[in-house]
Amino acid sequence: MNTKVDNIAPAVKNQFERMIGSGCSFADARFYDEDSSQHIVLYDGNLESNNRGFERGIGVRVLKQGAWGFAATANLTAISACFDRALANAQAAAKLLGFPKDMGPAQPTKGQYRPPVEKDPFEIPLSEKLKFLKDIDTSLRDKTVAQRIVTANFQRRRIYYWNSEGTEIDRWVLNTFGSMMVMSPDKDGRNQRRSVELYSDGTGTRGYEWLTNPDWFAGHAERIKSELSEILAAESLPPGKRDVILLPGQGFLQVHETIGHALELDRILGYELSFAGGSHVRPEMIGTLRYGSEKLNCRAGVVENSAGTFGYDDEGSQQRDFMLIDKGVLVNVLSCRADLAEANAKAGKTVVKESGTAARASAFYRSPIDRMTNINIDPGQDGTLEDIIKDTKDGVVLDVPVSWSIGSNREHFHFGCEIAWEVKDGRRTKVYKNPTYQGHTLEFWGSLDKVGNRSTWRLHQVPNCGKGEPNQIMELGHGIPVMRFRNVQTGEKE
Numbered sequence: 189m190n191t192k193v194d195n196i197a198p199a200v201k202n203q204f205e206r207m208i209g210s211g212c213s214f215a216d217a218r219f220y221d222e223d224s225s226q227h228i229v230l231y232d233g234n235l236e237s238n239n240r241g242f243e244r245g246i247g248v249r250v251l252k253q254g255a256w257g258f259a260a261t262a263n264l265t266a267i268s269a270c271f272d273r274a275l276a277n278a279q280a281a282a283k284l285l286g287f288p289k290d291m292g293p294a295q296p297t298k299g300q301y302r303p304p305v306e307k308d309p310f311e312i313p314l315s316e317k318l319k320f321l322k323d324i325d326t327s328l329r330d331k332t333v334a335q336r337i338v339t340a341n342f343q344r345r346r347i348y349y350w351n352s353e354g355t356e357i358d359r360w361v362l363n364t365f366g367s368m369m370v371m372s373p374d375k376d377g378r379n380q381r382r383s384v385e386l387y388s389d390g391t392g393t394r395g396y397e398w399l400t401n402p403d404w405f406a407g408h409a410e411r412i413k414s415e416l417s418e419i420l421a422a423e424s425l426p427p428g429k430r431d432v433i434l435l436p437g438q439g440f441l442q443v444h445e446t447i448g449h450a451l452e453l454d455r456i457l458g459y460e461l462s463f464a465g466g467s468h469v470r471p472e473m474i475g476t477l478r479y480g481s482e483k484l485n486c487r488a489g490v491v492e493n494s495a496g497t498f499g500y501d502d503e504g505s506q507q508r509d510f511m512l513i514d515k516g517v518l519v520n521v522l523s524c525r526a527d528l529a530e531a532n533a534k535a536g537k538t539v540v541k542e543s544g545t546a547a548r549a550s551a552f553y554r555s556p557i558d559r560m561t562n563i564n565i566d567p568g569q570d571g572t573l574e575d576i577i578k579d580t581k582d583g584v585v586l587d588v589p590v591s592w593s594i595g596s597n598r599e600h601f602h603f604g605c606e607i608a609w610e611v612k613d614g615r616r617t618k619v620y621k622n623p624t625y626q627g628h629t630l631e632f633w634g635s636l637d638k639v640g641n642r643s644t645w646r647l648h649q650v651p652n653c654g655k656g657e658p659n660q661i662m663e664l665g666h667g668i669p670v671m672r673f674r675n676v677q678t679g680e681k682e
Contacts, residue, residue, distance in 0.1 A: 191264040193221055193348055196246070197356075203271040204352040207250050210275060214251040214291045216351035218502060220244055220552040223345050224310060228317060230338040233325045235318065245552040250274045254288020255281035256526075260553035290529040296354035299506060301499020304492050305362050305395035309342040312396050320400060324368055327409040332417045334372040340399060341365040341651055343663070355504035363495040363663055365651045366399045368409065370416050380419045380621055382412040382606055383588060387436075390647045390667055394493045415607055418619040425608050425620035427679035431583030432625050433576060433638075433672045436646035438605055439565070440666035441589045444650060446629045447479075447486055448563040448666075450598035451512055452546070452655075453523040453531055455558070463657050465596040468629065469518065471535035477518040480633030485566040486513040488522060488544060494665030495649050496562035503547040503556060510544070512563070516634075522546040522558055550660035557656050562647075564667035568639025573670045576638045578614040584678060585609040585616065586623055595629075602626040625678045632673060640670030 200217045207215040225241040245262035248270055257278025261270045309317075321338045328336045342364055349357040369383035386405045392398060399405055434442060454460060455467040469477065490497055490509045500506050503525050512520050521540060523531070524547035528540050548559035570576060577585070591604035608623035609616045627635075647667045654661055 193219065196264060196267070197348070197350065199267050200350050203248070203268060204350070207271060207275060208352055210252075212250045212252045212275070212278070214352055215249065215271070216349065216503070217246055217248045218549065218552060219246045219348040221346040221348065223551060224343070226310070226342045228321060228340045230321050230325050232336050233322060238314065243551060246270065247549065247552040247555065248274050249555060250278050251289060251291065251526075252278040253282040253285070254290065255285045256289060256555070257281060258555040287530045287533070289526045291525050292528060294353040295505070295525075297504060297506065298356045299500060300358040302360050303362055303497065304393040306393050307396040308344070308362065309364060309396040309399070310344055324406050324409055327406075328368060328370050328413060330370075330413050332372055332420060333370045333413060335370070337367075337369045339367045349500065349502065349504050351504055357500045357504050359499055361498050362394055363651070364394060364396060364398050365495075365649060366405050368405075368412070370412055372416060372420055374420050374621065378622070380416065381590070382416040382419065384408040384412055384437075386649065388493055388647045389645065390491050390493070392493050398493065415619075419607055419621045422619045422621040425584065425623040425679040427681050429675050429677055431580050431611075431672055431674050432676040432678060433573075433580065433583055433585045433611070433670060435573070435585060435587040435670060436644070436648060436668040437588045438586050438603070439668040439671055440648035440650070441592065442603070443486070443563055443565060443666050443668060444560070444653070445592060445594050446598055446601055446632070447513070448522070448560040450629070451518075451521045452558040452560070453521045453527045453540070453544070456521060457527060457530055457534070460655065464655055465594070465598065468597045468599040469521070471531045471539055472537070474518055474521055474531070474535065474539035478516055478634070479513050479518045479630060480516045481636045482515045483568060483636045483639050484513055484516045484633055485511070487511050487564055487566065488546070489562045489564040489667060491562050491564070491647055491665060491667055494562050494647055494667075495651065495663035496560065496665035501543075501545045501547045501556070502549045503543065505543045505545040505547070507545045507561065520544065522560060524556065524558055527558065548662055550662055554656070554658070554660050557660065559655065559662050560653065560664045562665040562667060565639070565669060565671070567642040567645045567669045569641065570638040571641055573640060573644055576640060576670060576672050577611055577616065579638065580611045580672065581613055583611040583672070584620070584623060585611060586625065598629060600626070600628045601632075622680070623678065624680055625676050627676055632676065635674045635676065636671055637674055638672035642669075644670040
């Protein structure tokens with residue numbers, strides 16, 4: 189069989205008819221015509237790795253007697269056999285089914301998605317990429333710097349989706365990532381570091397031109413060198429309760445771990461317990477739980493130059509922008525169509541009305557699960573970073589995670605950061621190394637009392653979020669303003 193998409197599509201649709209005729213209530217297929225990747229690492233100016241990847245194949249699902257069956261193949265002449273395996277898997281899963289899955293009313297749609305891209309990184313010669321990264325490495329050199337790491341990561345995917353309801357989606361998705369880091373041992377022999385990853389203000393495009401924009405990446409080399417020097421000369425942050433001001437470079441992971449993962453509906457329903465834990469949220473809490481102060485407004489957003497924007501999810505639902513937490517109250521969660529009925533049944537009321545367009549799979553050979561998209565905090569009305577610092581009597585400004593430990597149900601956390609700036613009586617006074625902070629999720633978000641304006645809001649990407657069994661690595665984004673939290677436990681006792 190010709191393996192071009194024009195031949196794949198009718199073959200898949202024929203299988204849909206066969207599966208529905210075999211008693212299935214739903215079937216779908218994702219054909220990855222291209223899944224390309226490139227990961228470049230420079231270590232102390234030397235090319236450590238240049239990994240290129242390419243995959244092509246199809247993954248199919250069928251729903252029978254309320255149970256999913258999934259199968260995948262790179263052999264595009266064996267689509268019928270692939271559906272047969274999915275059907276057999278569904279029949280086996282039905283014998284152990286806890287709660288029957290239901291896709292709800294049919295939602296047929298046709299669409300396509302293309303991200304804003306000026307320069308496709310896969311069309312840029314390797315020599316040009318290496319020169320760009322080597323120039324950054326050269327700018328990172330300094331007598332105080334012992335080690336330097338510069339990376340670039342690119343992804344390009346062409347994905348076709350069809351289902352038995354008549355949905356047809358054509359997506360071309362491209363992602364660009366970059367990072368740089370400088371490291372040195374301090375006087376105690378402990379390794380210290382300062383780093384920056386490619387970010388933006390949420391505007392612009394998603395191609396190679398983003399990486400080469402000095403405002404969002406290369407232009408920060410001198411700053412992180414200087415700040416590493418300050419860290420090496422600093423003392424460790426002493427323990428105590430004080431106000432904490434999170435820059436977006438730290439705030440994104442705070443949101444990721446204590447809001448994003450906690451609001452994935454499959455976790456709430458107990459399906460991640462054996463691997464990465466569950467959630468402190470229960471289905472009946474959706475719509476009423478006080479998650480934080482009235483300053484907290486969190487949404488699943490659509491930001492065009494973010495890896496968390498993909499047009500349509502892997503069930504064919506069009507991505508949308510909606511509130512998750514509105515003025516501190518949990519109003520919605522990250523979900524897919526198949527989990528809505530179970531959530532409402534277990535809540536004893538209707539708590540979710542439509543898909544959160546969060547069904548995502550990392551490859552053709554993985555089945556979609558509930559994943560984060562762009563989990564953003566809305567900008568506030570409390571001014572700039574300097575305005576918030578001026579209003580702070582005793583606190584620290586924290587940036588960039590080094591370590592993190594999260595409770596099994598996302599109910600508490602402990603973070604270590606690269607750097608802290610002490611704030612006394614409205615001004616920064618000195619730098620501390622080895623800063624940490626910890627707290628209980630709801631109490632911490634309840635202490636949020638200042639949220640910076642749009643000028644403080646930054647989009648940070650996550651290229652390596654892990655979830656699922658077997659594991660799936662997913663890409664997403666977080667748009668975060670500067671935030672202040674009151675009376676937080678910081679620092680460690682000697």
